[in-house]
Amino acid sequence: MDTILTINNLTKKFGYLTAVKDLSFTINKGNVYGILGPNGSGKSTTLGIVLNVVNKTSGDFNWFDGKTTTHDALKKVGAIIERPNFYPYMSAYQNLKLVCKIKEVDFSKIDEKLEIVGLSDRKDSKFSTYSLGMKQRLAIASALLNDPEILILDEPTNGLDPQGIHQIRSLIKQIASNGTTILLASHLLDEVEKVCSHVVVLRKGEKLYSGRVDEMISSYGFFELKTNKQDELIKLLETDQNFGKLKVEGELITAFLNEPMDASAFNKLMFEKGITLSHLVKRKESLEEQFLQLTDNQ
Amino acid sequence: MLRLINLELQKLLLSRVNKVLIFISFILPFTVLILSSIKINFFGFFTLELGELGIFNFPIIWHITTFFASYFKLFFAIVVVSMIGNEYSNKTIKQNLIDGLSKKEFILSKFYTIVFFSLISTILIGVASFLIGLYYSSYTEASIIFRETEYLLAYFVKLVGFFSLCLFFGMLLKRSAFALAFLFVLYIVEWLIFWGSYEAFGNADSAWKVKNFLPLESMYKLIDQPFQRIIITKYPDKMDLAYDYAVHWYEIAIVMGWTALFVFLSYRLLKVRDL
Numbered sequence: 001m002d003t004i005l006t007i008n009n010l011t012k013k014f015g016y017l018t019a020v021k022d023l024s025f026t027i028n029k030g031n032v033y034g035i036l037g038p039n040g041s042g043k044s045t046t047l048g049i050v051l052n053v054v055n056k057t058s059g060d061f062n063w064f065d066g067k068t069t070t071h072d073a074l075k076k077v078g079a080i081i082e083r084p085n086f087y088p089y090m091s092a093y094q095n096l097k098l099v100c101k102i103k104e105v106d107f108s109k110i111d112e113k114l115e116i117v118g119l120s121d122r123k124d125s126k127f128s129t130y131s132l133g134m135k136q137r138l139a140i141a142s143a144l145l146n147d148p149e150i151l152i153l154d155e156p157t158n159g160l161d162p163q164g165i166h167q168i169r170s171l172i173k174q175i176a177s178n179g180t181t182i183l184l185a186s187h188l189l190d191e192v193e194k195v196c197s198h199v200v201v202l203r204k205g206e207k208l209y210s211g212r213v214d215e216m217i218s219s220y221g222f223f224e225l226k227t228n229k230q231d232e233l234i235k236l237l238e239t240d241q242n243f244g245k246l247k248v249e250g251e252l253i254t255a256f257l258n259e260p261m262d263a264s265a266f267n268k269l270m271f272e273k274g275i276t277l278s279h280l281v282k283r284k285e286s287l288e289e290q291f292l293q294l295t296d297n298q
Numbered sequence: 299m300l301r302l303i304n305l306e307l308q309k310l311l312l313s314r315v316n317k318v319l320i321f322i323s324f325i326l327p328f329t330v331l332i333l334s335s336i337k338i339n340f341f342g343f344f345t346l347e348l349g350e351l352g353i354f355n356f357p358i359i360w361h362i363t364t365f366f367a368s369y370f371k372l373f374f375a376i377v378v379v380s381m382i383g384n385e386y387s388n389k390t391i392k393q394n395l396i397d398g399l400s401k402k403e404f405i406l407s408k409f410y411t412i413v414f415f416s417l418i419s420t421i422l423i424g425v426a427s428f429l430i431g432l433y434y435s436s437y438t439e440a441s442i443i444f445r446e447t448e449y450l451l452a453y454f455v456k457l458v459g460f461f462s463l464c465l466f467f468g469m470l471l472k473r474s475a476f477a478l479a480f481l482f483v484l485y486i487v488e489w490l491i492f493w494g495s496y497e498a499f500g501n502a503d504s505a506w507k508v509k510n511f512l513p514l515e516s517m518y519k520l521i522d523q524p525f526q527r528i529i530i531t532k533y534p535d536k537m538d539l540a541y542d543y544a545v546h547w548y549e550i551a552i553v554m555g556w557t558a559l560f561v562f563l564s565y566r567l568l569k570v571r572d573l
Contacts, residue, residue, distance in 0.1 A: 014572075048572070048573070051396045052396070052400075052401075053395050053396060053572070053573040054572045054573065055569075055570065071400040074395075074396065074397070074398040075398040079396045079397075080393075080396075081392065083389070085388060085389040085390050085392060085393040086388070086390065086393070087309065087313075087384075087388060087390055089312060089313045089314070090312050094308070094312060097308070098308055098309070099397050101305050101308070102305065102394060102397045102398055102399045103397055103398050142397075
């Protein structure tokens, strides 16, 4: 698999504060990565370092095969950090023209990318007249100008209204479906869960986990059950080796699996035991539950 | 290099405030020069024609026009300082770097633009002085016309030096207003150093020598004030007013040294700073 970014033992200190501590991970081509962590966990600092705007204290990072300089590599990267930063007195089109000059890209890309983010009809309005959602979409258009190998987004939905959030998310999914590698930093767990295939979890500058989203904790998931013979069901589940923890909330029983088991097999088993289920759902822990479990364990 | 100038020109020329300031700093000295060269009739009481004072004679015209025109550099200094200040306040400096401009290219694009505008200003003043001189000057032999054109070189070096200083202050303080205030602070500091060295050496001559090495004074010294020289040319008997008004190579070297230092320091500052 092609490597896009390798980070080795990266450390950044701001005076006494260690913002990033001994961080290592690798970004491979074609995946959608999430960097997850509470505010102040070092997400933006890490991105700032690889994007050449923050100086590292120690460690190193390589773009692509390791032979490209950061300066050249950044021309193959599209990135937005924090808020969209543009010249307020220029129109959207003029701003993108400037970015084209920096990235040495042909101007013909501008209209194409403005079309993707749906800003074509406002391209000649000044940037200062844009709403936050439009600014954010313009920033994405700007990051896409060079058809980047990797798109880096730092809190892309921060401060947006629900419609804005939805627009940005569907835009990200659309871009990801074209095969562009995406690195998305966020403190919003459901955002990462909805969009990302891989995740790096940070807390206080330290890496807690890196890998696939669905393998974050070893768990076979759980069943949510309802029946009118509740007592019988509970007794049965307590004796079954396949099940661990049980949780009863009113009519709803939550049974956690110790071994893998699918819902139809379970349903058949219950039917044989003479228990008819009125509600059966097999679920895995949400990222939020996994994240809390992971951060609590440390 | 053209790409970097092109980049910076787009940033500057699309902003109305900058356009006005650039217009003022280049067209105003030009206009003042033209106006002062025409005959002004004060309602028949008397006519004022500066040309008759002999100040538009070659070669002294080079000295006089460059001296007065250099005061208009303050307008473009505001542009220089704000082109840094705005990059910081809009955070576009960060976005520029992320988009793939290297830190070196960022500083160079500013510096090239400074050189570009200084060159335009020098050419404008050069052409204007040449034409006015041809019209008024009593001497029109080529050898006299092109004597002392080193004032144009001095003017150019002075502008580049001064704007590089503004560039450095802009990078250092990130705010346009602070940077301009710092120019004034530097002016005072130079006088304090003058006073300090006067105390140390005990005579004004040595103190002046020290001050001549300081940034603002060395830039000012490139083109000495022409008033005494005008008086001397009018009244040749006042030879006690004689002074050294020539442009010396070491004066140019000092200012170029400061220019290099300011550009380098701006780059170092950007390099070590976390944005």
